[in-house]
Each structure stands twice: as structure tokens, then as C-alpha cells.
Amino acid sequence: MLKRKLSLLVILIFALTFVVGYTSFASAAVTTGISGTVKDIDTGAAIAGATITDGTTTVTTNAQGIYSLSKSAGSYTLKISASGYLTTWQTCTVTSGAVTTVNWSLTKAYGTQTPPAYAQNMRNIIFAWNDLGMHCDQDDYSYFCVLPPYNTLHVQVINRPNLLTSGITVSYNFPKKTNSTLHTNFWQYSAQYGWNVPTNTGISGTQLAGTMKLDSNGKGFVAEGIPITPYDDDGTWDPYGTANITVTDSNNNVLQTASVVAPVSTEMNCNNCHGNATVNPQLDILQKHDSHNGTTLAADQAQGKVHLCSECHSDNALGKPGVAGVESLSLAMHNFHKDKMTYTPAAANVTPSCYNCHPGTNTQCLRGIMEKAGKSCTDCHGDMNGMTTSLQNGRQAWLQEPKCVTCHDSKHTENTNTLYRNSIMNNSLASDMNGKFYCEACHNSTHGEFVSANSADPTIPQKFQGDNYWIWNCKVCHQQNYTQRNFHN
Structure with missing residues (x-):
């Protein structure tokens, strides 16, 4: 019985470790910080294994291109790099108790072609x-x-x-x-x-x-x-x-x-809101301007002005x-x-x-x-x-x-x-x-x-x-x- 309890305890600890380890990676675990997705700018496909860093903390994206970065309130400059793609940067501001979304769309690296x-x-x-x-x-x-x-x-x-x-x-x-x-x-x-x-x-x-x-x-x-x-x-x-x-x-x-x-x-x-089948949209604009502002634009236009x-x-x-x-x-x-x-x-x-x-x-x-x-x-x-x-x-x-x-x-x-x-x-x-x-x-x-x-x-x-x-x-x-x-x- 003792061995069985110990075995169950080990399984429970392992399960908890897995869940904690996983959620620390997923964006849901971040209560104050930065999260987002990384995609290919041309195909829209998720990019796994991309590295995002603010110079002190570094994380990588999972298979769905998702990352999360736990940070305190403040302003940050993020750098992202991924194999085969151009390295780029974004800035963001984190508010206490909130998660700032920073998504990325990466462009393929060009190589050294002439x-x-x-x-x-x-x-x-x-x-x-x-x-x-x-x-x-x-x-x-x-x-x-x-x-x-x-x-x-x-x-x-x-x-x-x-x-x-x-x-x-x-x-x-x-x-x-x-x-x-x-x-x-x-x-x-x-x-x-x-x-x-x-x-x-x-x-x-x-x-x-x-x-x-x-x-x-x-x-x-x-x-x-x-x-x-x-x-x-x-x-x-x-x-x-x-x-x-x-x-x-x-x-x-x-x-x-x-x-x-x-x-x-x-x-x-302008015709999305102004005019109709019988009223020119531009005339309707002048008439509504006159109605709201006491001007005489429509009358002026009728007289050629x-x-x-x-x-x-x-x-x-x-x-x-x-x-x-x-x-x-x-x-x-x-x-x-x-x-x-x-x-x-x-x-x-x-x-x-x-x-x-x-x-x-x-x-x-x-x-x-x-x-x-x-x-x-x-x-x-x-x-x-x-x-x-x-x-x-x-x-x-x-x-x-x-x-x-x-x-x-x-x-x-x-x-x-x-x-x-x-x-x-x-x-x-x-x-x-x-x-x-x-x-x-x-x-x-x-x-x-x-x-x-x-x-x-x-x-x-x-x-x-x-x-x-x-x-x-x-x-x-x-x-x-x-x-x-x-x-x-």
C-alpha cells in the first residue's frame, strides 16, 4: 500500500511539474509581461524556435509560434531572430497586471546574392x-x-x-x-x-x-x-x-x-453616407454643412460660387x-x-x-x-x-x-x-x-x-x-x- 501511495505521489509530482513547466512557456502563465505569435510574413505559417529577447530575458516560440515573456511594468525593446529569417526589433510598454501583445511577421533572409x-x-x-x-x-x-x-x-x-x-x-x-x-x-x-x-x-x-x-x-x-x-x-x-x-x-x-x-x-x-439616387453626394455634403453650421454653401454653389x-x-x-x-x-x-x-x-x-x-x-x-x-x-x-x-x-x-x-x-x-x-x-x-x-x-x-x-x-x-x-x-x-x-x- 505504501509503495502504491508513493508511486501515485511520484506521478502526481511529475504531472504537476509538467503542467508548471508547460504553462510557464505558454502565454496564459504570464500575468504581467509580453506575449504573442510569430509568423512568416508571406505564408502566415507559424515559426517555431524563434528567439525573442529584451537583453536580459530570452524565450523561444513553441510549435504554434507562441511565446510569452514575464516582465515587470516598463518599456522594452525586443529583438527576434529565427533561422532563415531577418533579425528585427519592436518596442513595447508593459503595464502592471496586464499582458502586452507583440506579434511578429518575419521576412525571409536574403542571402548574399548579387x-x-x-x-x-x-x-x-x-x-x-x-x-x-x-x-x-x-x-x-x-x-x-x-x-x-x-x-x-x-x-x-x-x-x-x-x-x-x-x-x-x-x-x-x-x-x-x-x-x-x-x-x-x-x-x-x-x-x-x-x-x-x-x-x-x-x-x-x-x-x-x-x-x-x-x-x-x-x-x-x-x-x-x-x-x-x-x-x-x-x-x-x-x-x-x-x-x-x-x-x-x-x-x-x-x-x-x-x-x-x-x-x-x-x-x-462620401456616397457611402451622403446623397442618394436623386441627390448628388457633394450637394448633400454642402446642405448638411449649412444645416449644422449656418453657412450658405449650397446657395453659393447654385449661384456659381x-x-x-x-x-x-x-x-x-x-x-x-x-x-x-x-x-x-x-x-x-x-x-x-x-x-x-x-x-x-x-x-x-x-x-x-x-x-x-x-x-x-x-x-x-x-x-x-x-x-x-x-x-x-x-x-x-x-x-x-x-x-x-x-x-x-x-x-x-x-x-x-x-x-x-x-x-x-x-x-x-x-x-x-x-x-x-x-x-x-x-x-x-x-x-x-x-x-x-x-x-x-x-x-x-x-x-x-x-x-x-x-x-x-x-x-x-x-x-x-x-x-x-x-x-x-x-x-x-x-x-x-x-x-x-x-x-x-
């Missing part, structure tokens, strides 16, 4: 990108104007391995978009909105084809305010229209060419100061609509809900690597209540935006008081790269960061690197025998 044979012998390289990843436009300007046709392209030219900013001419054109007047009535009303510019000329004086200017930093070339529409000349809806870039020397010899998308969309789905929204609502995108005491355009839009995204079935069924106003369910503005990793608009920007609160607390729309360093670590931080789209690399192990290249030159523009889900985006890495990833291969810019290095510390 660019395509045709690219290895190129003396000159072009980096080209659109500044925002998506610009908004309107199909009709006969009622009001939120934003004019406006797109911006940037280019950096490399004479391997040096940045080239003089002695060359950088030109651009849109083969399929040569006449924007075919698809917008903007210039019929542009003078009323305060822009007395010729047809097919943007509000900054930039045309549909021309020569790019040296940018304000003297490190690249820019064409700002190109007035393209999301329609080709033949009427095809093409929100990811392609620009051709040509670099010539002082003797007009072509040094290099490339193509790059200039995204623009009119897919602002149209208004720019930023006449009253300040708008940093256009540099318009608005009227003192009136909410900024961004605050007014988010504040008024924050509780109205479920008013109609059409609006409620839009995912993400941001696509009710921002382009859009067909355009798919959010298409970069964050989207591939399962992130949504609200992961970076917050929901409409969060957007409203941040603006009410003093955040300046367009001038103060989400930062890479908020989720990643200091190795991937923007320049001080500078947006990602204007930041320049300054933390490379290769000192000869610091202070030269824009972050977007290698990673692409906001919302379309490589690896992009849209096949129209990666024309630059495809041509000069031979894949769809961000510019990771040192040999794109340097000589063939250049040692492969991690660009960031």
Missing part, C-alpha cells in the same frame, strides 16, 4: 519614389474643393558609388497621362479656389512632364505638385500610373532610365491658415464623423473603416509591408476617436505623424523633428552612406513601404536589385566586390 547580370555593369543608378504613397483627388470640383490634383516625385541619382547632384538633368513624363483636362474639371474652377494656373499645370506651377529641380537639401531632385489624375488618357482607371524618369548628362547623353508609380485616387467614398474647404478650416497639406477659432480640416472631419461610421450599411461594411473617406476599397492605399504584417490604419494612427483627441491636444495634422521609432527601435528612427518621408539615413555601419540617402529611397513611400502588396510599386528594386524588397544589397550602389553589411547599426 544583382542581375545586366545591373552589375551599370555605372548609374536611379532611386525614385512618390512622397506619400497615395494622393487624394476629386472627380468633380463644381461643388467644393478639398484638395487639388497634386502629386510629388523624388529622385536620387548614383554614379556608383557616389551621389550625383550636378552636371545632369533629370526629367519625367507620364506616357499614359498627358492631358488631365480629359478627366477633371479642376481648371474650370481653379481661379475661384485661388489658383490661377494654366490647364494641365499644378498649383505649384509643375506640369505633366518636365525637368525636376534640385531639392531643398541638395541631395536629390523633385517634381512637386504634378497634376495627374487616376485616369489614363483613354479613360482607364489607373490610380498607380507610371512615370518615366530619364537622366542625361550635359551633352544630352542618356545615363540611365527608370519608371516609378505616382499613386493618386479619387476614391473618397464655389469654396475651398481651407478658406475656413486650416490645412497644413496646403499651407492654408484658415479662420481663427474654426477647427482645422483634419480635426473637423474626424471629430464630426467619429460616431457616424455605422450610420449606413455601406459605411459599416467598409474594412478598414478609414476607407470610407481615404482611398479606398478598390485603391487599397494601405499596401506596404506593415499591411502584409497584418497591421491596420489604426495600429499607427489610432481610431477616429484617437485621431480627434490627438488633434485636440495640439498635434498638427500632416506635420506630426506616426514615427517608425514608435514601434521599432532607435536603429530605425527618423531624423529629429522630421517626418519619415523627409528623413535621411544617418545610422549606418557604413559611414559612407550616412547623410546621403533618404529613407524612402530604399524603403519606398509611406503606406507603400517595400515589400508592397501592389505589383506596380517595386519597379526600382526590380530593375537594379532583381527582387521586390527594399534596397538591401550593398552591391546596388557599390562595386561587385563590396562586402555585404547591415545598413543599420
Whole structure:
């Protein structure tokens, strides 16, 4: 009997040991700390055996890709590594008595492959990108104007391995978009909105084809305010229209060419809530604005007088100061609509809900690597209540935006008081790269960061690197025998 009891006791101890050992590994055991899952960014398959560490504590994922890390309240920088995948980092904050979820989507390691044979012998390289990843436009300007046709392209030219900013001419054109007047009535009303510019000329004086200017930093070339529409000349809806870039020397010899998308969309789905079969959505907007604010916008429009929204609502995108005491355009839009995204079935069924106003369910503005990793608009920007609160607390729309360093670590931080789209690399192990290249030159523009889900985006890495990833291969810019290095510390 004693032996039997002892045997049962041993079994019980073993079982308890197993349960304790298992639950200490599983996320359910963590009451204060960090937990999450690790997956392959392309396949979505769980990655077992990945190592996550904050520098003091290290854990590994189980067969389901799950990990848990018991930590006290505080801020942490986590590093993850897994065989065959790129090492990466995320930051997080742990609150006492709560578990912070930090999920990972890992990208396969690239190896040490060289660019395509045709690219290895190129003396000159072009980096080209659109500044925002998506610009908004309107199909009709006969009622009001939120934003004019406006797109911006940037280019950096490399004479391997040096940045080239003089002695060359950088030109651009849109083969399929040569006449924007075919698809917008903007210039019929542009003078009323305060822009007395010729047809097919943007509000900054930039045309549909021309020569790019040296940018304000003297490190690249820019064409700002190109007035393209999301329609080709033949009427095809093409929100990811392609620009051709040509670099010539002082003797007009072509040094290099490339193509790059200039995204623009009119897919602002106001009709999900405004208008009906007999009422134009834009007229409905004016009428509701009048009803709520005592304005006379609809009556003005009926008499042929149209208004720019930023006449009253300040708008940093256009540099318009608005009227003192009136909410900024961004605050007014988010504040008024924050509780109205479920008013109609059409609006409620839009995912993400941001696509009710921002382009859009067909355009798919959010298409970069964050989207591939399962992130949504609200992961970076917050929901409409969060957007409203941040603006009410003093955040300046367009001038103060989400930062890479908020989720990643200091190795991937923007320049001080500078947006990602204007930041320049300054933390490379290769000192000869610091202070030269824009972050977007290698990673692409906001919302379309490589690896992009849209096949129209990666024309630059495809041509000069031979894949769809961000510019990771040192040999794109340097000589063939250049040692492969991690660009960031």
C-alpha cells in the first residue's frame, strides 16, 4: 500500500511539474509581461524556435509560434531572430497586471546574392519614389474643393558609388497621362479656389512632364505638385500610373532610365453616407454643412460660387491658415464623423473603416509591408476617436505623424523633428552612406513601404536589385566586390 501511495505521489509530482513547466512557456502563465505569435510574413505559417529577447530575458516560440515573456511594468525593446529569417526589433510598454501583445511577421533572409547580370555593369543608378504613397483627388470640383490634383516625385541619382547632384538633368513624363483636362474639371474652377494656373499645370506651377529641380537639401531632385489624375488618357482607371524618369548628362547623353508609380485616387467614398439616387453626394455634403453650421454653401454653389474647404478650416497639406477659432480640416472631419461610421450599411461594411473617406476599397492605399504584417490604419494612427483627441491636444495634422521609432527601435528612427518621408539615413555601419540617402529611397513611400502588396510599386528594386524588397544589397550602389553589411547599426 505504501509503495502504491508513493508511486501515485511520484506521478502526481511529475504531472504537476509538467503542467508548471508547460504553462510557464505558454502565454496564459504570464500575468504581467509580453506575449504573442510569430509568423512568416508571406505564408502566415507559424515559426517555431524563434528567439525573442529584451537583453536580459530570452524565450523561444513553441510549435504554434507562441511565446510569452514575464516582465515587470516598463518599456522594452525586443529583438527576434529565427533561422532563415531577418533579425528585427519592436518596442513595447508593459503595464502592471496586464499582458502586452507583440506579434511578429518575419521576412525571409536574403542571402548574399548579387544583382542581375545586366545591373552589375551599370555605372548609374536611379532611386525614385512618390512622397506619400497615395494622393487624394476629386472627380468633380463644381461643388467644393478639398484638395487639388497634386502629386510629388523624388529622385536620387548614383554614379556608383557616389551621389550625383550636378552636371545632369533629370526629367519625367507620364506616357499614359498627358492631358488631365480629359478627366477633371479642376481648371474650370481653379481661379475661384485661388489658383490661377494654366490647364494641365499644378498649383505649384509643375506640369505633366518636365525637368525636376534640385531639392531643398541638395541631395536629390523633385517634381512637386504634378497634376495627374487616376485616369489614363483613354479613360482607364489607373490610380498607380507610371512615370518615366530619364537622366542625361550635359551633352544630352542618356545615363540611365527608370519608371516609378505616382499613386493618386479619387476614391473618397462620401456616397457611402451622403446623397442618394436623386441627390448628388457633394450637394448633400454642402446642405448638411449649412444645416449644422449656418453657412450658405449650397446657395453659393447654385449661384456659381464655389469654396475651398481651407478658406475656413486650416490645412497644413496646403499651407492654408484658415479662420481663427474654426477647427482645422483634419480635426473637423474626424471629430464630426467619429460616431457616424455605422450610420449606413455601406459605411459599416467598409474594412478598414478609414476607407470610407481615404482611398479606398478598390485603391487599397494601405499596401506596404506593415499591411502584409497584418497591421491596420489604426495600429499607427489610432481610431477616429484617437485621431480627434490627438488633434485636440495640439498635434498638427500632416506635420506630426506616426514615427517608425514608435514601434521599432532607435536603429530605425527618423531624423529629429522630421517626418519619415523627409528623413535621411544617418545610422549606418557604413559611414559612407550616412547623410546621403533618404529613407524612402530604399524603403519606398509611406503606406507603400517595400515589400508592397501592389505589383506596380517595386519597379526600382526590380530593375537594379532583381527582387521586390527594399534596397538591401550593398552591391546596388557599390562595386561587385563590396562586402555585404547591415545598413543599420
